[in-house]
Amino acid sequence: MRRLLEIALGIITSIGGFLEVGSIATSAQAGALFRFQLIWPIVLGTICVICLIEMSGRLAAISHHALPAAVRKRLGFNYYIVPLIAETFVDLLVLASEIGGACIGLQLMTGISFQWWAPLVAVVVWATLWYGNFGIIEYGVSLLGLITLVFVVAAFKLHPAPADMFKGLIPTLPTHEKSRYWFLVVSMIGATVSPYLFNFYSSGAVEDNWDEGDIWPNRISATLGMGFGGLVSVAVLICAAMVLHPRKIDVNDYTQVALITSSPLGIRGFWIFGAALFIACSGAALELSLDIAYVYGQTFGWKWGENEKPGNATRFSMMFTLFIAVASIFSIVGVDPLKLTLFSTAITCVILPLIVFPFLVIMNDEELVGKHKNGMLSNGVVFAIVVIAFVLAIVAIPLELLGGS
Amino acid sequence: MDLVRDVLDSQLIDENMRPMGMVDGLTIELRDNAPPRIVFIECGFPVLARRISPKFEPIVRWLGRRFGLRRGRVMRIAWSKVKFVNIDTKVIIDAERTPALRWEQALCEHIIRHIPGSQ
Numbered sequence: 001m002r003r004l005l006e007i008a009l010g011i012i013t014s015i016g017g018f019l020e021v022g023s024i025a026t027s028a029q030a031g032a033l034f035r036f037q038l039i040w041p042i043v044l045g046t047i048c049v050i051c052l053i054e055m056s057g058r059l060a061a062i063s064h065h066a067l068p069a070a071v072r073k074r075l076g077f078n079y080y081i082v083p084l085i086a087e088t089f090v091d092l093l094v095l096a097s098e099i100g101g102a103c104i105g106l107q108l109m110t111g112i113s114f115q116w117w118a119p120l121v122a123v124v125v126w127a128t129l130w131y132g133n134f135g136i137i138e139y140g141v142s143l144l145g146l147i148t149l150v151f152v153v154a155a156f157k158l159h160p161a162p163a164d165m166f167k168g169l170i171p172t173l174p175t176h177e178k179s180r181y182w183f184l185v186v187s188m189i190g191a192t193v194s195p196y197l198f199n200f201y202s203s204g205a206v207e208d209n210w211d212e213g214d215i216w217p218n219r220i221s222a223t224l225g226m227g228f229g230g231l232v233s234v235a236v237l238i239c240a241a242m243v244l245h246p247r248k249i250d251v252n253d254y255t256q257v258a259l260i261t262s263s264p265l266g267i268r269g270f271w272i273f274g275a276a277l278f279i280a281c282s283g284a285a286l287e288l289s290l291d292i293a294y295v296y297g298q299t300f301g302w303k304w305g306e307n308e309k310p311g312n313a314t315r316f317s318m319m320f321t322l323f324i325a326v327a328s329i330f331s332i333v334g335v336d337p338l339k340l341t342l343f344s345t346a347i348t349c350v351i352l353p354l355i356v357f358p359f360l361v362i363m364n365d366e367e368l369v370g371k372h373k374n375g376m377l378s379n380g381v382v383f384a385i386v387v388i389a390f391v392l393a394i395v396a397i398p399l400e401l402l403g404g405s
Numbered sequence: 406m407d408l409v410r411d412v413l414d415s416q417l418i419d420e421n422m423r424p425m426g427m428v429d430g431l432t433i434e435l436r437d438n439a440p441p442r443i444v445f446i447e448c449g450f451p452v453l454a455r456r457i458s459p460k461f462e463p464i465v466r467w468l469g470r471r472f473g474l475r476r477g478r479v480m481r482i483a484w485s486k487v488k489f490v491n492i493d494t495k496v497i498i499d500a501e502r503t504p505a506l507r508w509e510q511a512l513c514e515h516i517i518r519h520i521p522g523s524q
Binding site: 078299302304310 | 411414416417425456509510512517522524
């Protein structure tokens, strides 16, 4: 019974924590420009993320070590220094985007410019980490994140044609704005397969003291939680396709995105959109801030853990404090959160191979995962993801230049 | 035991199960008419810099002397203090009595403990 409850809670928190600023921005742009044609990158990204999340959890449950420590141990510091630097840079940009997204949520609800909200959002995120524990972030914030289900409700109220939506599951070539189309494909996958998710998930599993008995609950909650989470992203795209596409609205700021819920749900939809954006982005900001502290703590062997008092894990606590402070500067000086989001999701793809490739090594290491190492099928899936990641990494920058504006 | 695979880059744990850094390097003594033996575990940024390129080591040592709390010195732990090597490397010393936690202690002393909710 306890396991069933854990699985249910795991699924619910995964759904609540899935959506963040990158998914909202890229799905809304994709729906507005290409209607249902770009559902497939969300599905592809979600399948990739389910597989990699399951492996991250399995690694943590068996080895009691999170991903960064395992990668450094197995591939050595000379390899790990490259993804470490890359991930620091990308996490900083994504965190800045999330803080910007949370500020925009507050701007929509109050009318006060997002720049003024940035210091407050930064303090709220920092204080939650400083005074809270892992349970608050895992369950509290993710449960609040269920507000993002408003997109599913709005999508149902818009009555999209099922046949048209199913066509979007099959990759097709664009008929117009080709570079924009492929840029969005890259960005949508980058927004879904965020490297921070794997470090955060495996570190959280270590914090929760997972063991061999958690392998099946992990498998079920990763598959169903991330799967349903992907559906919320699809719902954002459907809403944008039904509301913005017919009006030929090209999404240039988040105020336009708010139309996707205010159109089917009225003024309540507008308010809920603002709240959903604030909660989803704040939740992701918490995870990102913790992630970078986890990565450094595990890479350099510091004491780490959100369940530790800051005084017991000082370098870990200073790391997230510093990171939040630097990331909030982007919003304070007025960097456009939407542009920053699209840029950071595309850049995420550039570093993806560095993060995904080690799965092939560590998930086949008997010392780390024992008899629970990857089988032929899992290795085949990881290999396919590595190939996809390499292709995305190569095309991301050219597409950013051609279709990013 | 495969030294590079099993020991290098593993988590160092002290006798109280407290994390005290990583095994950043190993020093091996070459002896006449006898097999080589491991003498020390090394920890510190200069060791990591040397592993990337020997050119970086003097720069990191200089930065350490100028701004670091360990004055750019590398922490060495005698191999005889190693109790066991599993996924982690456990040593029978108290991390509190070594330079391993100097940054941890300094940050606590000068910044963290002044912020409410830190303890």
